[in-house]
Amino acid sequence: MATKAEHLKAIKAKHSSLTKNVNGVSETLSASEYNATIDEWATNRAAKDARNEIIASGGQSADYANLRTDSMIDGSYPSIPDQLDMLFHDITDGKLGKTGSWYKAVKATKDKFTKP
Amino acid sequence: MGLTLISTHTASSDATLDITSGIDSTYNEYQFYFVNIHGSEDDKQFHFQVNAAGESGFNETITSTAFYAFHEESGTSFGEYTLGYRTNADQAQGTAYQPAIGYNMGYDNDQSASGILTLYDPSSTTYLKHFTSEGSVAVYNNIAANLFTAGYINTTSAIDEISFKFNSGNIDAGTIYMYGVS
Numbered sequence: 001m002a003t004k005a006e007h008l009k010a011i012k013a014k015h016s017s018l019t020k021n022v023n024g025v026s027e028t029l030s031a032s033e034y035n036a037t038i039d040e041w042a043t044n045r046a047a048k049d050a051r052n053e054i055i056a057s058g059g060q061s062a063d064y065a066n067l068r069t070d071s072m073i074d075g076s077y078p079s080i081p082d083q084l085d086m087l088f089h090d091i092t093d094g095k096l097g098k099t100g101s102w103y104k105a106v107k108a109t110k111d112k113f114t115k116p
Numbered sequence: 117m118g119l120t121l122i123s124t125h126t127a128s129s130d131a132t133l134d135i136t137s138g139i140d141s142t143y144n145e146y147q148f149y150f151v152n153i154h155g156s157e158d159d160k161q162f163h164f165q166v167n168a169a170g171e172s173g174f175n176e177t178i179t180s181t182a183f184y185a186f187h188e189e190s191g192t193s194f195g196e197y198t199l200g201y202r203t204n205a206d207q208a209q210g211t212a213y214q215p216a217i218g219y220n221m222g223y224d225n226d227q228s229a230s231g232i233l234t235l236y237d238p239s240s241t242t243y244l245k246h247f248t249s250e251g252s253v254a255v256y257n258n259i260a261a262n263l264f265t266a267g268y269i270n271t272t273s274a275i276d277e278i279s280f281k282f283n284s285g286n287i288d289a290g291t292i293y294m295y296g297v298s
Contacts (some may be wrong), residue, residue: 023136
C-alpha cells in the first residue's frame, strides 16, 4: 500500500505537466493548478489503497456501514433475495439460531468490517 | 422536444474538461451526451461540478442520490447481479465533484462509459438546479453497470459553467456533446 507521498512522487514522475480542455482548447495547467491536481490524485489514490486494504483483509473502518452494504465489495452482506432464501432454508431445517446459514453469513460480514 | 447541438468537446489526455460558454437562458434544459469516456487509471470515478455566474471555482453545494444495477460478465463473486444504492456516490450539501455516468470505471483499452447528464433550468434565479444522469459503465472488474444519479445544486444563482474530470488520472479520450432542449 503506497502512501500519499509515494503516490505524489509517482504521479510527478509520470506527468511532468498536465492539460485542461476548456471549450475545446487544450491548455497547460498553471503551476498551482498542476500541484492542486496531483495532490488531489495522490490523496484519492492513497484513500483508495487504504480502502482496498480493508476490503482485502478486513478490520476497523469508519466506513464500515458502507463496506458492509456495498454489494460490489467482497465480503459485504449477501443480497436481500439470497438472505431471504437462507432464512427459508434455516426455517425449514429448524436452524433459526446461531447455527443457521443466515446468521453465519451476516456475522461474517460484521466480523470482517468492524466498527472503530 | 427538439435537441440543438451547441458544442462538441473531445478529450485527449486532459486532466479536466470544462465548458464555460453556451450555458445560458436560451434553453430551459441542457443535455450532455458522453460517448466512450475513457480514463487513464483503473477503478476511477468520472464526475462533474458547476460554477455559478460571476463566481469562481467549481464548488457549488450539491445534494444528490445514486444507485446502480450491475451484472457480471461471468462468475458470481458479487452475487452475479444486483441493484443497490451507492453510498459513496452521493452528497449531502457537499461541494465535491458529483459522480455521473461512470463509477469504478475500467481503463482497459476496450473499456469506457457512455451516458447522459441533464441539467434543468440552469439560468433560473428562483429555483435550485436539478440534474439527472444515467450511464452505462464497463466496471474495472468486468461488470456491466447502469449508474443513475440525481439531485440538485443548491443555489438560486444562475449556473453557466460545468467541469468534468476523473477523481484521479486524465480523461484519456471521449467526446461530450452539449445540447439545448427546446
